[in-house]
């Protein structure tokens with residue numbers, strides 16, 4: 001009976017086939033409660049978030065949602081306007097581009113196409129795996145390829161608390177790694193972080209909105225050097241300064257050109 005249930009789950013929830021296959025083939029009763037829990041959790045999560053993966057497009061976490069405060073929405077609107085091309089300038093490409101952001105579907109991110117389909121379908125980005133909007137990392141990245149820089153608007157949720165009332169330093173490091181890594185990856189293809197150097201200048205209040213400014217410093221062979229500043233939205237307050245080194249990975253690294 002339980003095995004029949006698992007077969008049904010396997011047919012209807014694409015998250016589960018690998019797990020169910022294991023349990024069915026190995027007749028592993030130890031795994032069954034875990035599997036049922038995971039299937040229930042998947043179903044709950046799906047109903048709360050979207051119809052993805054049943055819908056054609058995956059869920060884009062960089063879209064505004066109800067948890068965004070007025071400041072986040074205001075700065076977002078400002079940068080989003082820079083991404084739009086006016087009717088009389090259709091020949092020109094706008095310098096700014098808003099990047100989509102998914103918790104899966106690596107094939108949609110820069111460099112993802114080089115990874116195998118199995119890796120693409122299983123990989124999950126931890127900053128995008130909380131179902132409650134606004135609880136942790138709310139962010140959106142705008143890229144300016146011409147100027148080799150990007151900005152990220154970041155609203156820190158209550159789960160990122162470190163010192164009482166302020167954001168945890170590790171959560172700040174996560175965002176710096178994400179922003180600098182996104183820029184490096186966008187410019188040259190797949191990269192890994194080799195070094196991250198952070199100076200914390202002033203604490204970030206929980207729930208506040210900050211802007212991360214990432215910029216390419218230089219490229220030396222496989223090495224991509226990126227700088228990052230985290231400031232208040234009006235840039236009057238400096239929260240963090242950082243430098244990051246990324247190493248281009250994969251056989252295609254030397255065929256990339258930064259235009």
Ligand SMILES: CCCCCCCC(=O)SCCNC(=O)CCNC(=O)[C@H](O)C(C)(C)COP(=O)(O)OP(=O)(O)OC[C@H]1O[C@@H](n2cnc3c(N)ncnc32)[C@H](O)[C@@H]1OP(=O)(O)O
Nearest residue numbers: 109177178181182191192193194195221222223245247249
């Ligand atoms: C969408 C969101 C994007 C988020 C992006 C997040 C990216 C990440 O967090 S990645 C996860 C964290 N990083 C890791 O786990 C990386 C672990 N380290 C590694 O895998 C390897 O050490 C790796 C790939 C960085 C470098 O390995 P490898 O390709 O063999 O490099 P290697 O040939 O030794 O060195 C290349 C050059 O880099 C330099 N280098 C390597 N590591 C470092 C380092 N830590 N500091 C300074 N220089 C370094 C070397 O000295 C060498 O320089 P040169 O060419 O001048 O001699």
